[in-house]
Amino acid sequence: MSFWKKIALFLSVMGPGIITANIDNDASGITTYSVAGARFGYSLLWTLIPTTIALVVIQEMVGRMGVITGKGLSDLIRENYGVKTTFFMMLGLLIANFGNTVANFAGLAASMEILGFTKYIMVPLGAITIWILVTKGSYRVVEFILLYACIIFVGYIISGVMAKPDWNTVVKQTFLPKLQWNSEYIMMSIAIIGTTITPWMQFYLQSSIAEKGITKEHYKASRLDVVIGCSITDIISFFIIVTCGTLLFPYGIRINEASEAALALRPLAGDYASLIFAISLANASLLGAIIVPLATAYYICEAMGWERGVNKTFKDAPQFMWIYTLTIALASLLVLIPGAPLVFLMVLSAVINGLLLPFVLVFAIFLINNKKLMGEFTNSKMYNYIAWGTVVAVICLTISWVVTSIF
Amino acid sequence: MPFFGELFVSEILKKPVLDPKGEEIGKLKDLVIVKGEPLPKVSALIIEKKNKIFKLPWTDLNIFNKRIISANVYGETLQPYELNEKDLILVRDILDKQIVDANGAKVVRVNDVKLQGYNSEAVLIAVDVGARGIMRRLGVERGGEDLMKLFKKHLPYNLISWNYIQPLEPKLTKISLTVPRQMVSELHPADIAEIISQVSHKEGASFFKGLDVETAAGALSELQPDVQAAIITGMETEKAADIIEEMPPDEAADVLSDLPMDKAKEILESIEKEEAEDIQELLSHEEDTAGGLMINEFIAYLPETKVKDAIMKFRRDAGEVETVYYIYVIEANEKLIGAVSLRDLLLADPDARLTDIMETKLKTVTPDTDEMEVAEIISKYNLVALPVVDTEGFLLGIVAIDDVIDRILPPAAKRKRRKV
Numbered sequence: 173m174s175f176w177k178k179i180a181l182f183l184s185v186m187g188p189g190i191i192t193a194n195i196d197n198d199a200s201g202i203t204t205y206s207v208a209g210a211r212f213g214y215s216l217l218w219t220l221i222p223t224t225i226a227l228v229v230i231q232e233m234v235g236r237m238g239v240i241t242g243k244g245l246s247d248l249i250r251e252n253y254g255v256k257t258t259f260f261m262m263l264g265l266l267i268a269n270f271g272n273t274v275a276n277f278a279g280l281a282a283s284m285e286i287l288g289f290t291k292y293i294m295v296p297l298g299a300i301t302i303w304i305l306v307t308k309g310s311y312r313v314v315e316f317i318l319l320y321a322c323i324i325f326v327g328y329i330i331s332g333v334m335a336k337p338d339w340n341t342v343v344k345q346t347f348l349p350k351l352q353w354n355s356e357y358i359m360m361s362i363a364i365i366g367t368t369i370t371p372w373m374q375f376y377l378q379s380s381i382a383e384k385g386i387t388k389e390h391y392k393a394s395r396l397d398v399v400i401g402c403s404i405t406d407i408i409s410f411f412i413i414v415t416c417g418t419l420l421f422p423y424g425i426r427i428n429e430a431s432e433a434a435l436a437l438r439p440l441a442g443d444y445a446s447l448i449f450a451i452s453l454a455n456a457s458l459l460g461a462i463i464v465p466l467a468t469a470y471y472i473c474e475a476m477g478w479e480r481g482v483n484k485t486f487k488d489a490p491q492f493m494w495i496y497t498l499t500i501a502l503a504s505l506l507v508l509i510p511g512a513p514l515v516f517l518m519v520l521s522a523v524i525n526g527l528l529l530p531f532v533l534v535f536a537i538f539l540i541n542n543k544k545l546m547g548e549f550t551n552s553k554m555y556n557y558i559a560w561g562t563v564v565a566v567i568c569l570t571i572s573w574v575v576t577s578i579f
Numbered sequence: 580m581p582f583f584g585e586l587f588v589s590e591i592l593k594k595p596v597l598d599p600k601g602e603e604i605g606k607l608k609d610l611v612i613v614k615g616e617p618l619p620k621v622s623a624l625i626i627e628k629k630n631k632i633f634k635l636p637w638t639d640l641n642i643f644n645k646r647i648i649s650a651n652v653y654g655e656t657l658q659p660y661e662l663n664e665k666d667l668i669l670v671r672d673i674l675d676k677q678i679v680d681a682n683g684a685k686v687v688r689v690n691d692v693k694l695q696g697y698n699s700e701a702v703l704i705a706v707d708v709g710a711r712g713i714m715r716r717l718g719v720e721r722g723g724e725d726l727m728k729l730f731k732k733h734l735p736y737n738l739i740s741w742n743y744i745q746p747l748e749p750k751l752t753k754i755s756l757t758v759p760r761q762m763v764s765e766l767h768p769a770d771i772a773e774i775i776s777q778v779s780h781k782e783g784a785s786f787f788k789g790l791d792v793e794t795a796a797g798a799l800s801e802l803q804p805d806v807q808a809a810i811i812t813g814m815e816t817e818k819a820a821d822i823i824e825e826m827p828p829d830e831a832a833d834v835l836s837d838l839p840m841d842k843a844k845e846i847l848e849s850i851e852k853e854e855a856e857d858i859q860e861l862l863s864h865e866e867d868t869a870g871g872l873m874i875n876e877f878i879a880y881l882p883e884t885k886v887k888d889a890i891m892k893f894r895r896d897a898g899e900v901e902t903v904y905y906i907y908v909i910e911a912n913e914k915l916i917g918a919v920s921l922r923d924l925l926l927a928d929p930d931a932r933l934t935d936i937m938e939t940k941l942k943t944v945t946p947d948t949d950e951m952e953v954a955e956i957i958s959k960y961n962l963v964a965l966p967v968v969d970t971e972g973f974l975l976g977i978v979a980i981d982d983v984i985d986r987i988l989p990p991a992a993k994r995k996r997r998k999v
């Protein structure tokens with residue numbers, strides 16, 4: 173195959189992996205990286221290397237299942253593990269993703285306030301726009317916007333470069349880290365993995381690959397899409413940590429939220445860096461707010477066998493439309509109510525996510541080794557060792573993350 | 580073994596199966612299904628005891644109902660059973676899977692299966708695709724009903740009779756009846772396309788292969804280009820050629836243009852020569868131009884033809900042509916000089932000649948006209964079809980309004996499906 177033919181082939185299957193990985197950097201992800209950079213400087217950069225590897229290993233398996241079976245993950249779980257398992261899993265996913273959506277609307281509200289707009293107008297406006305875009309617009313428009321909105325994430329790279337870090341130190345700290353042995357440091361490194369590898373993105377990736385109708389002849393190109401996507405996510409994370417690590421860490425500025433990072437950057441790095449940070453946060457939050465509710469409604473209806481589709485009406489697909497609409501409406505409302513238990517909700521969401529992840533990953537490994545489904549595309553023995561190792565490590569870390577976020 | 584009444588499979592799963600002395604042989608794990616007349620029936624029970632699996636033939640059963648399942652035989656005499664892919668077993672192969680409801684023309688998921696006694700056999704009478712089935716599986720059917728009663732409502736049964744089911748798995752297709760096949764053929768091609776676009780590509784292809792040539796051709800043109808290509812590529816050339824031949828040449832050309840070169844060539848070679856030439860001619864035009872949209876089947880007569888003769892000829896010719904609303908008037912050398920609408924033809928004096936009644940100020944386009952321009956002309960002059968001529972005025976084909984609309988507003992199944 174000629175070089176150009178290969179490029180054309182890649183462009184035709186490109187999308188799912190890159191979009192999934194970028195939406196992974198939603199409001200809660202950006203918060204975690206900003207806080208990590210401000211609190212520990214460059215010393216947590218190394219965690220991105222194992223995180224990327226784990227992400228690639230897991231996403232590759234899920235993507236492969238999408239290509240070979242042509243079905244979504246919730247579909248496969250329902251067909252192979254029955255209605256009970258699926259039902260409770262979907263219930264967990266619904267609650268966890270509701271929390272995710274709240275976090276994203278909260279991120280949108282905070283970034284809008286920084287940019288000088290009142291959240292009481294911008295959040296409802298954002299919610300209504302998202303709802304109309306998806307239900308009334310065509311999905312092609314949405315996918316187009318999503319793919320190009322990912323480019324805004326380059327903003328983080330620009331602000332990272334503008335911060336003028338000492339690249340020598342950055343590289344050294346990334347590959348030869350000085351580990352710290354205090355509980356806060358360990359918790360933070362676990363949080364980075366926990367926020368990067370989430371249950372919903374496994375469902376999202378597999379469905380979008382299956383939907384795109386990528387066949388096994390094009391599996392290699394699809395794998396490249398997944399690997400590139402995972403790498404981009406972590407490159408963005410890298411620059412967020414670098415920015416905060418360069419500008420905030422030396423002054424001992426502690427932050428708890430991504431929006432605080434944008435504010436704290438203003439006196440130190442000027443309006444531009446602050447603006448870029450705020451706009452990128454708004455963009456990430458909006459992307460998350462579009463995809464997470466839509467994806468949730470989709471998997472639940474797929475698993476339960478209810479009519480689904482963005483071009484359906486409330487009459488044709490009541491469950492789908494109600495889940496989608498209520499998630500957006502309630503989440504945006506909650507953000508606007510003063511004194512609403514947002515923190516509690518986000519912790520709850522993190523806990524449920526953490527509890528779901530082991531099941532999702534273990535099911536994924538069992539399914540990918542199912543000869544009846546995967547034929548010759550099951551994991552090789554070696555790959556299984558790597559996969560199980562990764563999964564067990566991720567599970568242990570997530571569970572300890574859950575435990576620490578409760579107490 | 581007599582079995583009367585009816586029950587849902589979820590109600591008996593994991594229930595103990597007893598021997599004549601009332602001792603437990605094991606727990607019910609699954610049911611083996613075989614083809615029966617008129618409906619598929621249960622041929623044996625699969626029983627699990629201490630991680631070992633046994634097969635209990637239906638004829639060895641004594642009692643089979645919601646409360647008690649008991650056998651005539653003792654546990655020691657049972658045949659060990661090994662799960663295999665040859666047998667069709669209910670829980671593994673039917674429950675939780677997607678199927679096509681041929682009556683409602685949509686894809687649904689099997690939440691439960693209903694069995695009914697018929698001639699002392701247990702036959703598969705219906706599948707439950709509703710919320711009630713899910714609740715029954717979760718063990719809260721009663722609770723759900725009580726909850727609905729609070730709102731003075733009834734929890735509806737959502738059952739689909741086995742007669743209306745079209746399975747997606749090839750294995751299941753073997754035991755299904757001939758009835759649903761016919762039902763599927765009666766569905767509108769757009770509905771079939773919608774069904775195919777909702778299931779995985781493997782299932783879609785196997786469902787498609789089961790269609791008869793005529794239905795398949797109709798459904799294929801409603802599908803998204805990449806799905807079309809995937810399905811045709813996966814088929815034997817002979818069968819693919821039969822289907823392509825059945826399609827109108829413009830749509831056939833669209834399908835072939837998305838295929839890999841050698842496959843398209845192979846198919847073209849298996850198609851009847853005349854048809855293949857039509858398609859080949861269309862293939863030479865860009866897809867988004869008048870040439871790509873046009874169809875080279877039309878009705879054209881000479882100017883001196885009398886109206887009554889034209890009507891006679893029309894009766895004979897119109898059967899094979901898709902768009903028949905205009906009769907084009909061409910000179911002997913195929914140069915387009917006018918058109919007569921079907922309405923004018925029928926209302927005209929039978930002895931008049933076409934040249935007397937034809938419209939001569941025709942709107943025409945050339946093959947390289949852009950599709951949007953074609954659409955604008957059709958819209959502006961309220962046309963049903965627009966002739967395509969070459970620079971010297973020779974009639975090459977016509978663009979029909981439905982092909983233009985399909986380009987501007989693709990039907991649901993042709994649009995990219997969900998892709999969240």
